[in-house]
Amino acid sequence: MKTLTILMIFLMAACGGNGGSNISAESGHMDLMDVVPEEDFLGESKETWRPQNSSTSKSSNQSDPEIEKKVIKTGGLSYRVESTKEEYQRISKLLDQYDAYISSENENKGYDRINYNVSIKVPPQNFDVLIKEVTDGKKLDNRWVNTDDVTSRYYDQQSRIENKKKLEERYQEILKKADKISDILEVERNLNQVRSEIESLQGQFKLLNHQINYSTLDISFYELVPYELDQEQRPGFGTRLLNAMSAGWQGFQTFLVYLLALWPFGLLALGVVWVVRKVRAHKKSE
Structure with missing residues (x-):
């Protein structure tokens, strides 16, 4: 146990050590939360990684590895087509050319239009070219593109994983x-x-x-269709008469139920009428 205690003291000294750590050689017990705190144990700063700016000295720039910029690109398109089926087939053929694929799709039909929505994942180097191909000859209702710089977040998270693995090895x-x-x-x-x-x-x-390796492009296209009254789904005249009679009977039953629910008020009205008649009869007798 003394060997383990000496080892712990040596590790604390090598990592900068915390003066408030609790190690008792006499009792042989060590408080691991104090002995191996994450920041002190690894000797790392709490400050997150920050990319070097242009004002950094030349010596620092020569020693640090080149930082690759990391971005997430997203975009969206909306336009009208003559046929949603033909447009879907056209877009599907373009995907293989640009190493892209459809991650999700949705089709819905309204009374006057057919809407189709597809979400495409495409390598960022092919993102702009794919947009150009899709929108060629199209009159757009909406178009948007967003670029999110996640360089700091990327390298910070990478560094946190490496430090956690070092801590795992120490444990x-x-x-x-x-x-x-x-x-x-x-x-x-x-x-x-x-x-x-x-x-x-x-x-x-x-x-x-x-998200960095595959940009997201959401495409929404729609087809206008003439309104059609579906006569086949309308019931015949006889069926409509039976439905009307059934609805009337149901309404009459509902009326009776509400009428019976008011019986206390009926008794109250009869009592008032009886009292009024008694009072009038008494006045006439006088």
């Missing part, structure tokens, strides 16, 4: 040298927490990478 080293059950359980608890955080960060980083 694994400590776990191998721990011989006290309480220390082993504490290390395993923190190790599981770090692994869970790594999985979450990797999932977010994977999604961010996909």
Whole structure:
């Protein structure tokens, strides 16, 4: 246990150490939350990564690797077509040429138009060319393009994953040298927490990478159709008469139900009439 304590003290000294850490050589117990805090244990700053600007000195620019800009491009188009089926087939043929694919699609029909919506994923280098091909000869109702710079977010998240993995390795080293059950359980608890955080960060980083590598283009096109009265769905004359009689009978039953619900007011009205007649009869007798 003394060897493990000495190792922990050595790690704290190498990482900058926290003067307030609690290590008791006499008791042989270590508080892992104080001994291996994430920032002190890795010796990393709480400040997130920031790309170098143009004012950085030449020596710094020579030592730092070249930073690749990361952006997410999205856009949307809306226009009218003569046939939604033909337009869908035309767009589908263009996708293979530009390494694109349809991630989602939706078709709905109104009383005067047929609407079709498709969401396309396309490599960013083919984004503008695909828009040009799709809109060629079309009169657009709406067109928009948005570019979101996520360079700082990308490298910051990448750095956080690397630091979490280093922390995981340190915990694994400590776990191998721990011989006290309480220390082993504490290390395993923190190790599981770090692994869970790594999985979450990797999932977010994977999604961010996909958004960078594939831009999103939402296309909405519609076809105007003449209004048609569907006579086949209208019921015949006999059926309409039976429906009218049934509706009338249902209305009469509803009226009776409401009428019966007012019976207390009927009794009250009869009582008032009886009292008025008694008073008039009494006056006549006088």
